[in-house]
Amino acid sequence: MNHLGFELEKIKIASFDFTCCEGCQLQLANRESNLPDFLALLDIRNFREISSERLDDYDIALVEGSITRSDEIKRLKSIREKAKVLVAFGACACFGGVNVLKNKFPQEETIRTVYKDKLVETMPAAKISDFVTVDYSIPGCPVSKKEVEEVVVGLVTRSLVTLPKYPVCVECKQRLNTCLFDLGEVCLGPISRAGCDAVCPSGKTPCLGCRGPADGINYASFTELVRDKGLSLEEMREKLAFYNGFEDYLSHEG
Amino acid sequence: MIYKVISKPEFRAFVDALVRANTSYGPRQVDTDRHGDPIYQFMPVSSADDIAFDYTVTTSSAKHLLMPFRGELSRFNFSDSDWKQQVNYETQPIVLIGLRPCDISAINILDEVMLKGPYPSPYYLARRKNTFIIGMDHLPLPDCFCKSMNRHTVNHGFSLFCSDIGDRYYLSINSAKAFSCLKEFQLDDPTDEDNCRLIERRKLIKHSFETNIEVSGLPVFLDIEFDSPIWQKWGEKCLSCGSCAMVCPTCYCYSVEEQFDLDLKGSTRESHLYSCNLVDFAQVAGGHNFRPRSGDRLKYRYYHHYRGFAANDNQQICVGCNRCGRTCLANINPKDVINDLRLERESCLTCVSTSPDKA
Secondary structure, X not given: OEEOOEEOOOEEEEEEXXXXXXXXXXXXXXXXXXXXXXXXXXXXXXXXXXXXXXOOOOOEEEEEOXXXXXXXXXXXXXXXXXXXXXXXXXXXXXXXXXXXXXHHOOHHHHHHHHHOOOOOOOOOOEOHHHOOOOOEEEOOOOOOHHHHHHHHHHHHHOOOOOOOOOEOHHHHHHOOOOOOOOOOOOOOOOOEEOOOOOHHHHOOOOOOOOOOEOOOOOHHHHHHHHHHOOOOHHHHHHHHHHOOOOXXXXXXXX | OEEEEEEHHHHHXXXXXXXXXXXXXXXXXXXXXXXXXXXXXXXEEOOHHHOOOOOOOEOOOOHHHOOOOEEEEEEEEEOOOOEEEEOOOOOOOEEEEEEOHHHHHHXXXXXXXXXXXXXXXXXXXXXXXXXXXXXXXXXXXXXXXXXXXXXXXXXXXXXXXXXXXXXXXXXXXXXXXXXXXXXXXXXXXXXHHHHHHHHHHHHHHHOOOXXXXXXXXXXXXXXXXXXXXXXXXXXXXXXXXXHHHHHOOOOOOEEEEEEEOOOOOEEEEEEEEOOOOOOOOOEOOOOOEOOOOHHHHHHHHHHHHXXXXXXXXXXXXXXXXXXXXXXXXXXXOHHHHHHHHHHHHHOOHHHOOOOOOOO
């Protein structure tokens, strides 16, 4: 590819899934209107949802899902060894995601509920950075295809790629939404990372923080806000725990 | 300015005709809050029936209709080793209905900022010149403080302004376009009684303000209080969520972002309205952040609104609509912050000195 006199290379990419719904990877094959342009930037080496090729040489590995079995740790580590850049792809890989909800229950109980008497090996669900070094994170449940496109274009053109540092409120106000706190809801918008175009609050569904905390959030003031509005702190904690993105804040609270 | 009076049904017919023929925005009820009160926003309207003429206040200002939250500045098209830039200033004419005096004042301030400087914005100019504004007066809400900012009346910046004098509107017609649009409707010259009613209405509005902020001398005061602990105290409450700047009618700061097309054959440069409260507002290349503390960022927002322009341009850019105060989830509002700042200094014992000795 020639671009303004510079020779650009396709990025050698592979996509892997661990404990997840594979919905984030599916986003890669979404938005058919510009899919050919998107795929033209990629040299897909290993990605079971869209290609039968299984090649081991790749520069960038997208990793979706959380880690819940010991064999997953081994597989993740071998991907890390091969990849120049490893990207935590989606809320499960970045924070552990909804899978972490099971950690609240005794392990035997969770196995019995799902598999009855079948013997299944499992361990508490964890984010991938608990086991390997993560170079970049693209959060979300699912990831935003538009943001993935920007990241890919940034990697191909070697230009700066950043996620918004500010919270969802900015995008929510830009869409002229009614603040869900005014409607009596606990919304994590004031402390969650933007970049989703406030899709949930725009549909009157409170933000659950699938993109994790924004930079430099004011957790104390947020808690105060929930209390001040007479809303449930219990509900707030439940929402904070939903994708496990606010693990650090919840654990400090004790 | 030409003054006329129009019956309310006739005014409604005029607005209806105008709205049906043009892309128009007016106050609409979009929700009901948890206390049962209506929530309004300036939204697209296509007939007079869509417009809440008796609305109280919109949550967000009309700013984004002149300065979009995200606006294209230019397009670039690439060839093998060259590129072409395309800039498009063309814009569709719009009608804005129901703006309050403070909202129109805010647009007048944006005019100063965007058009009177050494580099006038052609994007803003195009939109502004193609905007037809119908202003409407209203009785202030308990927390409106536009009178303190001297923005409760406005005498320019609109096409047409309506004062409610009971069964009729007293019209101040400020543009030839507005006058010719009104020609097809039944207008009367104001009678003595109409004039009296207008004066009464203005008096009523003036005396209905419940919130007053002492802003005289505030620029100097802010200079003195630059290192006041007040800023960190309010900063500790601030969520740095930028909501205040988004709803503000005069916050105009924006970032410029560029994005390649996915086929790499072109790119777009956009302006994105930003807020000085956001964590990376003062972060520069290399990563250094000049204002990492939320208290510092909050302080600079107040300085921009109440000091900077007062010192440079003899006017404060806050118009006193208190949209920021109503929107702030952390209960930060100009009245409390400014009063706190004054109180802090006035209760300072070292400042209370006896009169100088005459001897």
